[in-house]
Structures are given as structure tokens and as C-alpha cells.
Amino acid sequence: MFMKWTPRSFCRSILLSSLYKMASTSPSPVMLSAEMETNNVLSVPECVRGMKVLDRDKFKKDLRVHCYFFEQAKATKALKVLKPYFLKIPAFQPIQEGHETCCRVAYLDPTKVTNGFQDLDLKARNTLLCLGLPGDTSVRKLTIGYNNFKADEILRAVIPKELDSVSGYSIIGHIIHLNLRPELEEYKSVIGNVLLDKVPNIQTVVTKTDSIDSTYRNFSMEVIAGKEAFETTTRENRCLFSLDFSKVYWNPRLSNEHQKVTNLLAKGDVLFDVFCGVGPFIIPAGKKGVKCFANDLNPVAIDWLEANIVANKVNQANVCVWSLDGSKFIRDVIKPALLEFSSGNYKIFITMNLPALAPSFFATFKGLFTPEEYSKIAALPQPKVRVYCFVKCPEAEHFKEASKLVSSAVDMDLEEEIDRIDFVRNVAPNKDMMMVQVKLSQRILVDSKRSALDEVKEPDPKRTREDIDSS
Template identity: 30%
Template sequence: MVRGMGVKVRPDDAEKARRRLKEQGALSSSRKARREGGGVVFPVKDGDIDLGPIPFELVEAEFEELKGKDAFERFLEKQGCSLSSYDVIGDIAILEIPEGMEVYEREIARVLLDSKRHVKAVFKKSSAVEGEERVRRYEWLAGEDRTETAHREHGCIFRLDISKVFFSPRLSFERQRIMEQVRDGEVIVDMFAGVGPYSIVIARHRDAKVTGYDINEAAIRYFAENIRINKVGHRVTAVHGDCRELAPEGVADRVIMNLPKSGKEFLETALDTLKPEGGVIHYYGVSPRAAPYKDEARHIQEKAKEMDKKVEITGKRIVRSYSPGEVHVAIDVKVMP
């Protein structure tokens, strides 16, 4: 069984939904649909779903893997390669080549390009995410030699350059999850907005005012372009700079802190940014796999006490694996005066 994103529909709508998902190229061919909670859940590749009049819900679920393998999977099996997954951002595939398989990396990339019609370029990661601007170095392997693309998700389009900005398609469910908690009329601060995926997904689906900050100038340029493309200029503002210096105090109903490696350093700013009557903070961190929430929750409680505020942890989840011994966690925090 593998965990992934799914679309849940009523049983009466299942066949119509399946056909629409297949027509859009959104249906995962490697996983089996399942029945769950009075509905049918179809495995999908990402969150950019349009089922027209068919009501649906985006969920995370466990899916059974189908036995059939495509040409890319068969090639990996033949080479004995343990490549477990890869990211696709727009039409660019990004590989993480296992140690010892570098000799096959160009061939792996060419087979992937040939077997996945929607992929036009293949790169491999050549560094970790680095620096304040959160960028990673990549090496071209196959296809078109370009790093700019347009990624579709939750009915939105995001233009970006993978070599200049941070963007993770693996956070698609998180963006959906937070958007669903937002109520019309809220004021929201997105402290590390990047090219705007959290801010714009919220603004496309909720009548809320969102201000997003980022220290990466290229990210803010793309953020501004994505605001225009998605027609949310009346709801979203992109600001270049350090949120600790620029975010106003006492204005927000909700704060998003998508900076897992060093979010602790910004928690005081997040608490100050909320309205005097309190609000919600969506906090992200990187924690030991053996005790995924302990240290982060303790830090939140201690900082709130230091600032004479009351907090309640209302939700927590493991977002994804971060390293062999660490996980990326999300913690939802209700702040009270």
C-alpha cells in the first residue's frame, strides 16, 4: 500500500468522475481506486482537478499499487535501480539519483522522457536547498534545456524557475488543507510565500485578504506574475523583504509559516502579527522521526508563555519524509489572548 492524494466522490458519480479524470490525464495509472466512508476514492497525480458539476473532496488515502509497470518502471527494475519517486513541476521532472546509479542517469532520464508524454525536460538534484533564498542547484539530463515552467494545481497556474525559487508539488495537499480552514473575510499573512502557492490557492477559493512576504526577489517577481495570471490582485499582495522587518503587528487572523528548517526563529513575529484577540498559526518544522512533534510543540508552548499568550495545538500531521531520520511536520496552533 502507498499513501497519496485522492479524489473522493459519491458512488453514483464514480464512473463519470473516473472518465473525467482520465480525460484530463489526472488519474494515476499505478494505483487502484478504493471505497472509503461511503464514497469512492480515485488516486490522482496532483491537486489540479476539475470535475465540473460533480461534487468531490481532495483527500489523502492508502492505495493498492497495480501490478502492471510502464516502460520507465520496467527499465528501473531491469537496472536494479531503487529510484523510489521523482517530482514533476509543470512539465519538468526532477530526479534524485541513488548513489551508485550515476552511470545510468542519462539513460534513466531519456526513458522517463519517452514514457511520460507530459514531461518535456528532466533534471537531477545536485545540491540541497540552500541559503535564505531557498534555492537548489540542478543538472540537466534530457529533453529541453530550460528551468522555467508553469505548474497547475487546485485550479491555479504558477509560473516559476526551479533554479531560482523554492517550490514543492508535494505540499499540494497542505495547501488544500489550509485553504479549507479559511473563512471568508479573514486577513492572512504568508510569511514565506515563495511564488505564491499558499496565498493564491486561498484567494482563488476564499474571499480573504492575503499578504505574502519573501526575501527572494526572483520569487516575488514570479509571485506578482502569478497574482496577475490567476486574477487575484484584489485579494493578494506580494511584498519583497524579511517578514520580521515588514509584517505589521496585530493585523492577521491567520499566519502561514512554511519554513520548516528555521521556522522557530520567526515564531515571535508570527505571534505578534496576529490580532489582539488571537488567531491561528500554521507552523512547520523538521523533527526526529522517533518523536515527530515533541520538540516543536515544546518550543511553541515556551515562546507563547514568554510572550504572555495562551496557545492550543489543534492539529498535527507528518507532511512527508525529510531525511532518513527526520520528518517534515505541520502543527496547527490556536492562539488566545
């Protein structure tokens, strides 16, 4: 089949031919030798390997890139065909203006198009030719640099091959938190500044310098890039949480667990949070109309919790707040509250998210009630305690080990009481965080040796310095 010749089509062909010839011979596009290419032309230059002070200029690299020129009037159809071949790298537009206003140029990925037009698949070539577009490309020199590489690409290139790169990090508002392994210590400045540059809206990069303190669940940290600004606001499960990351505990990797507990609850249900922090369980539950009893030994966490209650417009009548030791909260708040509750169609959950110590605090429930006291709560919905813990064993034994850990805390076989065990997250090799859900049965709660004359006092829900000091 022959194309129909017309004076108009002939003139357009002459015009395009001259444009394409000018594009390939003008001083701006430079023909490069094949020596400029490597096996992976888009990789970070090898010269940055082992860099300990970030030098952004060393990331510059020249590429030999095939470009395809086409008329602006045919851009929509041409771009659809060329899209799979675009050069897609950060901070670079693969479609640019040509030398004439009626001409556009597409920069093609050098890992896909190395020899020119013939590297396009047959259908793409035929479509472009049927549009009256050229059957060739021109080669340009393109200099890329630091801005054109992703953070993970840069870090993999900088850190020596025999060391593992940064495995991951958490984002809390404008803060990046990572746990750098000792062997990466000398590269922390580069790591911090790359993350500061590449992750949007980040002002501070910190690394943990010691283990989490089991009392207040915070830890010492070092700022490795950016400014010392630890007060931040983060969003989780459609709630806003403000906090001072240097003084309270927050882990965004627990967001799914927080949401899971919220989904278990409905208006009218009851939630006791023994270690509430700044409120990741309490705030979304309170917004649903759940009656919440919140506790944390850390007074700073309680201050932020109260601020978050206001900021998220939680009905303050739904939340009572204490700052007590966990065992004291169980004895002096949970117990009297249960004794006052009425029977009905609602659920009672108790969360204990302090994995390092929660099983030992769970032991407080053993023998908490006398037989006479238990008779007053027997008609209540059976409370369920979600005990979070760490297990260190082969993966196949995690569920068994978690059950054993919680059962041993009360020196009982809890096979009948444990109704759910969930994997929460991986913490380290052979170390996982687990959740064991336990139904508080009569045989756990009742100690037949206790006297029914034990006095039960209703505590003042307001925090006092004496409460904090005595706990």
C-alpha cells in the first residue's frame, strides 16, 4: 500500500525532515561514544562508595540518551505509544520542548533503547510511522546528578557492599527515626543528610543510641541531620497525635494494631488502657463513643494525651485519665470500675501494650477478687485482656512461646482462657512482638484465700504528684 501524495503532505515531510536533521546536528545534542555507557547506565557512580561526608557533586554522571522528536499536533497519540520507553528518574521531565514550538522531544530510557528506533516494539514503530512521524532517533548527552537518584539508590551505592544498607526507618511527623547498626556509625552523617534531602517534609533525622527505657518507654537519641525539633504532629487512623518524640513512646509500625483494636469496639463498650502513651488506642476509641479509662506512668505522655483528646474533639466525658503504675491502675481503677458496672450487651477490653513487661503486670489480675466480690461481676460481659509481649525463638514456635510466657506469669495453664494469639510485627531476627488475648475467667480472678472484707476504694481520676511518686 502506498501513501497518497499531496503537496501539503510533501511540505510537511520536508519541514519535519529539516527539524529532525537540525535537532541531530545542532550544538546542544551531542553524539557520545559508547564508552560513556556502563552495564547499568542509570546507577549511581561507583566513585561515591565509602563516602563519609556527603559530597553531592560527586554524583554527576553523563548519559548517552536516544531522543524521539514529534509534532505537537500529534503529541497525544505519540505519547501514548512512547510512554513505556520514557526516561523516568527523579527531578527530570522526559518530555521537553524541541527547537521549534511545533516540535516536542521525548527522552527515552537508555536501559530500554540502546540502538535507536529499532528497539521499540513492532507495534509501536508501525503506529508512529502511520502517524507520519520519523523512523529514527537522535542521541543526546544528558548529565544527571544527586537530585536524579532516590535515597535507597544513593545509600546502597555509598555504603560498602560487605555491609547491609539501611533496612528501614519510621516517620513521625517531620522526624525520621532509624536504628543504625554499629557498623554504619561512620556513615551516619551521609545517611542522615540523604534522608533529610530525599524524604518530603522532614526536618530532623535521629538514631536511637540505647535501648528503650522500660519505665517511660522513651530512649536516648542522636540527631544525625537537621535540627533538634522533637515536638511534632503525626496522623494515624484519621486522628492527629501531637507529642514530644524525645520524651514519650510512639511507634508508627503499630498503626495496624491500633486500628484492629478500634475496630473491635463500638459505642457503649469499655476500654481500659494500662499503658496508654499519648493515646493511639484511646483517641480513636473515644471518638467512637467508647468509655475509656486511660493510664500511663509517664506524666509527659499524659499531658500529650489530654492535649490530643481536645485536638481530636473527643467527648471528654468518655475518657478518664490516670498516671499510675500499671499494677496500681489494675487494683485501684479497673477492679472498682468492674464492681460498679452493670450487666448488659457491651464489650470490655483491657490493653497492655508494654511488650517487655506486660506479662508481669498481667499477673496482677491473679486473685484480684474474693469469691464474694466476683459474685458481683459474674453477670458482666467477660473482660478480655490483650497482653503484648516479645518472644525470642524460631518462627515456628512463636505462638507457643507467647502462650507459655503469659501463662507462666500467673502460674496457670490458660489453654481455656486464651482465645486468640496474633503476630504483631517483627522486631529483630528471631524476635517478634505478639499479642495474647486472655478471657478473665473466675479461676484467674478469684483467690479463695482472700477476705471478703477487703476494702475497695474509688480512686480520684485526677493525676497527683503523690500518685506519680508513689508508683
